[in-house]
Amino acid sequence: MAPIPKGGTVAVTGSAGFIGGWVVRRLLDKGYRVRACVRDVNDDSKCQFLKDMPGYASGRLTLHSANLDDEGCFDDIFAGCNGVAHVSHVSDYTDHEYVARVCGHMINSVNQSGSVNRVIVTSSIAAVISEMDLQELVRRPVLYEDRYPDESNPRRTADRQGYSMGKVIAQRAFSDAAEEAGTWDAITCCPADNVGPIQSAHQKNFGPWQHNIETMLLGEYYQNGVYRPWMTVDVRDDADCHIGLLESTRVKNGERYIAWSTDTPKVEDICASIDRLLPELGHDTPEVIDNHPDRIKAREEEFRAIWGQCDLRNDRIRAVTPVTFRPFDESLRDCVESLLSVAKVKPKLREGFSLPA
Numbered sequence: 001m002a003p004i005p006k007g008g009t010v011a012v013t014g015s016a017g018f019i020g021g022w023v024v025r026r027l028l029d030k031g032y033r034v035r036a037c038v039r040d041v042n043d044d045s046k047c048q049f050l051k052d053m054p055g056y057a058s059g060r061l062t063l064h065s066a067n068l069d070d071e072g073c074f075d076d077i078f079a080g081c082n083g084v085a086h087v088s089h090v091s092d093y094t095d096h097e098y099v100a101r102v103c104g105h106m107i108n109s110v111n112q113s114g115s116v117n118r119v120i121v122t123s124s125i126a127a128v129i130s131e132m133d134l135q136e137l138v139r140r141p142v143l144y145e146d147r148y149p150d151e152s153n154p155r156r157t158a159d160r161q162g163y164s165m166g167k168v169i170a171q172r173a174f175s176d177a178a179e180e181a182g183t184w185d186a187i188t189c190c191p192a193d194n195v196g197p198i199q200s201a202h203q204k205n206f207g208p209w210q211h212n213i214e215t216m217l218l219g220e221y222y223q224n225g226v227y228r229p230w231m232t233v234d235v236r237d238d239a240d241c242h243i244g245l246l247e248s249t250r251v252k253n254g255e256r257y258i259a260w261s262t263d264t265p266k267v268e269d270i271c272a273s274i275d276r277l278l279p280e281l282g283h284d285t286p287e288v289i290d291n292h293p294d295r296i297k298a299r300e301e302e303f304r305a306i307w308g309q310c311d312l313r314n315d316r317i318r319a320v321t322p323v324t325f326r327p328f329d330e331s332l333r334d335c336v337e338s339l340l341s342v343a344k345v346k347p348k349l350r351e352g353f354s355l356p357a
Contacts, residue, residue, distance in 0.1 A: 001117045001178075001185040003247045004083040009033040010246065011074070011081045013066070014088025016046040018207040019122065019191065021199045022239035023085050028055040030243065035077050037066040037088070049200040068102050074109035083246045084110065084119045086174075094162035096169055103173035111177075116184050120242050121174045123190045125231060125258060126164035132156050134226065134306050144313040145190070145256050175254035185253035187245045189238075192260030195331040196235035197338035204343045213335050216271050219348030222289045226296065227303040229264040231312060234331040237261070237323055244321025251320050261325035262312040270332065277333045282353025 004010065010027055014020035015036035027034050034055065038047055041063040055061035066073040068090060078084060090102050110116045128147050131137055132155040140147060149156065149164060158165060167190075174186035193209050204214050209230065215221050233241075241259035245251060265273070268288045275283045290297060317323060339345040346355070 001183070001253065003249055004118055006247075007031045007033070008082035009035065009080060010083045010085060011035040011037060011077050012085045012087060013037045013068070013074075014086075014122075015050060015063075016043075016200070016202075017087065017089075018198060018203045018210065019194060019235055019238055019242075020085075020087040021049065021203070022196075022235050023087060023242050024050060024061065025053060025199070026236070026239040026243055027085075028053060028061060034061045035081060036061060036063050037074070037077060038063060039065065039067055041065045046200065046202050068106075071101075071105040072109070074106055075112055078109045078113040078116055080115050081113060082115060082117060084116055085122070085242050085246065086119060087122045087242070090166065093166035094158045096158055096162070096166060099166045099169050100173060103170050103177075107174065107177040110184060111181055118184060118246055119174055119178070119186045120245050121171055121186055121188045122242070123167040123171050123188045123256065124164065125190050125192045125260065126161075127167040127171065127256075128190055128258065129231075129310075130161055130164035132161065134303065137306050137310055141309055142311045142313060143258075145258055145316055171256060178253050185251075187251050187253070188256035189242055189245055190256055190258045191238045191241070192231045192233040192258070194235045194238055195230070195232050195328070195335050196326075197334040198342050199338075201343040204339055204345070210335055210339065213270070213274075213332070214339055214343070214345055216274060216286065217283065217336065217339060217345055217347035219284055219286045220289070221267065221271055221286055222291050223267055226292075227300055228307050229266050230270065231260055232263045232265065232328050232331065233260040234326040234334075237325050240323045241317055241321060244317075244323050248320045257317040257320065258314055259317055259323075260312065260314055261328065262314055263328040264307075264312065265328055273329065273332055274336055277329055278336060281336075281347065282349045284348045284350045286348075 012023050015024050016038045024036050064077050130149050132153045136150045171188040178186040195209050238259045
């Protein structure tokens with residue numbers, strides 16, 4: 001199928017969220033018309049930042065209430081759209097029949113629109129790297145688009161890995177439906193760990209990575225995962241990846257693309273970097289607490305080595321879009337400053353430092 005026309009109309013699900021909000025803003029910056037789908041347009045605690053965008057005042061941005069669980073809620077919204085960026089999360093990734101039902105009614109709305117020719121489905125790097133057996137990362141260490149978790153592992157069940165399994169289900173549902181329809185295509189974007197500036201205070205709690213940075217600012221943080229480094233992408237670059245895939249002439253139905261910078265900072269280095277990047281703040285850097293059980297701590301060196309030998313690739317997204325990736329330092333700095341200015345986080349500071357009055 002063809003890419004969406006420049007200046008066309010794009011529906012964005014999950015527009016009040018961290019990634020979705022930036023997809024909306026970047027689309028507007030590029031001249032598109034945007035239909036922003038949110039759970040409740042009257043909830044200004046989550047939607048006011050969208051209403052404050054210049055495109056809303058002119059009518060180029062419109063807001064629409066749509067609950068993913070309600071069949072048919074996108075019928076009128078998608079009608080007349082050229083593209084859809086499906087960024088929002090379902091409410092339960094462990095119920096895979098429910099995930100399939102949500103995909104099904106969204107697909108019906110796309111088919112009924114008579115106008116949508118491309119859908120970008122937001123997945124996750126979890127659909128690439130999430131393994132029940134970390135030795136699978138040793139056997140297959142190159143993390144690129146053709147890599148999937150070992151789906152034959154009997155321990156890979158909905159209660160353990162429902163999120164990554166649900167993302168794969170959605171990807172396949174949309175691409176299979178698009179192939180059957182023959183009038184639109186579905187491209188999957190697999191974002192990494194999103195870091196960068198929030199646009200609304202509520203977003204500090206909706207997404208793990210900005211919340212993790214908030215807890216660092218507040219003076220306490222823990223080792224995450226099994227000593228997995230952060231595998232980062234700036235949220236603004238992630239948004240540009242989504243838009244680039246909507247526009248690209250080089251993509252085909254069913255393909256997926258990883259959106260990440262390939263930076264892999266360690267948790268302890270991130271904590272220390274806040275003071276390095278913003279010495280004027282006087283952040284009282286916390287010691288990273290290791291709350292893993294002793295049996296896991298004993299294997300720390302092994303786990304760090306497994307993650308350290310992984311080879312992260314972003315060749316494909318750079319080949320089909322013009323996106324360039326910011327360095328992690330810029331993402332971290334801008335995230336911290338937005339947490340202070342937008343969410344009014346009160347960081348723990350060293351003696352002699354204070355926030356501006």
